Amino acid sequence: MLSLSNVDSFYGRSQALHDMTVTAPKGEILAILGRNGVGKTTLLRTILGLTDRSEGVISLDGEEISARPTHERARAGIAYVPQGRMIIPDFTIRDNILMGGFAAGGPRRIPDIVPELFPYLMDNLDRPGGVLSGGQQQQLAIARALACKPAVLLMDEPTEGIQPNIVEQIEEIIIRLNRELGLTILLVEQNVTFARRAAGSFVMVEHGTAVETGRIDLLSDDMVAKHMAI
Template sequence: MLSLANVDSFYGRSQALHAMTISAPRGAVLGILGRNGVGKTTLLRTILGLTDRSEGVIALGGTPIEAFPTHERARAGIAYVPQGRMIIPDFTIRENILMGGFAATGARRIPDIVPELFPYLMDNLDRPGGVLSGGQQQQLAIARALACKPKVLLMDEPTEGIQPNIVAQIEDIIIRLNTELGLTILLVEQNVAFVRRAAKAFAMIEHGTAVESGPIDTLTDAMVHKHMAI
């Protein structure tokens, strides 16, 4: 569904990705692993065209999109749940969700699955997003991304900073988005146990490139220790 071949990416003169080559299987979760600061967020931002420039091939469903501006990549079917959630605090829950659909497709409706996944949001549509807890804001960020009607969902550490009693709910929702909606998901996550439970394949990132990749059952404890231990 989504592939990168020999992609370099830059912030100004600083090169952040080096010959990045990965492939996300259609309708599966690809776990993106690695220590902090190795290029995982930059990988997602590069897919969206949010770095200063990139080189190499980025393909969605076999169609090269590396020349597309960001809004055209969104309209082609890529949605993003960023690290830190980045909801607009003064917008209501309703406005935050609708903004996602308007940005990608021009649609102004809440996706049918949102009430099922996030009943709290539906019961509080007129509350400002800024008053929500971290877990509720993460739910809102996911609902906003779903309003884009994506084919591919990029998720950057979706369980980071979430209260422990909500983490399992977020994890289960991500798995449902994959299994029930058939979404292809690139999941940047430090929780290796969750990645092993949710993902079909993985890519281990080090110094801006993929140093290990393959089916999730080939992710060994030795790999995790080598590339993720502090």
């Protein structure tokens, strides 16, 4: 579905990814694991063309997208739920969601699944996004990404900084998006227990490259301790 082959990525003169090769199987969750600062977020940003430059091959459904600008990659079916959510606080909930539709082109509308997944958002469409709690803002960021009509969803630590009673809800929503909508999801996650429960495969990142990859049942405790323990 989505693959990177020998990809290097740069911020200015600083190289952040080194010879990154990884494949996200169609219709699965790929867990992207590793310590903080090893290049996991840069991997997602590189897929969308949000670093200063990159080299190597990025392919979506067998078609190379490496040279395409960000808006064309989004229109091809890649959506992003960034770390920190990045909603626009002065926009209403409705406008934040509809903003995601600009990437897809055509009429902008709230996706049919949003009322089922996020009833609170639908009951408060005219409230500013900035008054929402962290967990509610994360729901809003996911709803905005769904308005892009994606086939691939990039999610950067979606449970980070969220109150504990909401974390489980977000985790279940991620699993539903994959299993019920068939979305391919690249999930940057620190919670190994959740990654093992949700994902079909994994990539372990260290120093900007993939040091371990495989099916999720091959993710051993020794591997986690080696590459994720502080």
